[in-house]
């Protein structure tokens with residue numbers, strides 16, 4: 416197993432900082448990557464951070480995480496969280512632990528966000544802490560919670 420932690424981000428997260436800042440905050444995805452790099456150095460991890468607007472790409476990257484022996488995956492599948500059985504199946508298909516991450520707390524928002532296919536199979540969920548949700552998820556990997 417390697418010390419690399421994949422951080423996979425789904426649709427519209429490339430617009431973080433500009434996109435509905437009252438819900439998602441004003442921190443950009445690049446800034447979150449920087450926060451994770453700092454935290455990763457403390458823990459001796461390497462971060463591989465990616466974003467895509469395409470569902471199948473997330474499936475491919477989950478497979479790749481396992482093939483490359485990643486330590487864990489932090490996954491913010493964004494809207495695909497609530498729709499994608501393909502991503503649920505991909506998480507089930509790999510042994511690499513996957514932590515579900517959200518900036519907001521979808522369970523306190525619109526009804527259609529209450530269902531999480533990712534949460535059904537993720538090893539853990541961290542949500543509702545803004546950008547800190549990502550660093551808290553990395554701390555959980557470091558403390559061997561997953």
Ligand code: DQA
Pocket residue numbers: 426427428491492493494495496516517518519520521528
């Ligand atoms: C999100 C929550 C999802 O419901 C939404 O579709 C997103 C972002 C979050 O990080 O809070 O795009 O995953």
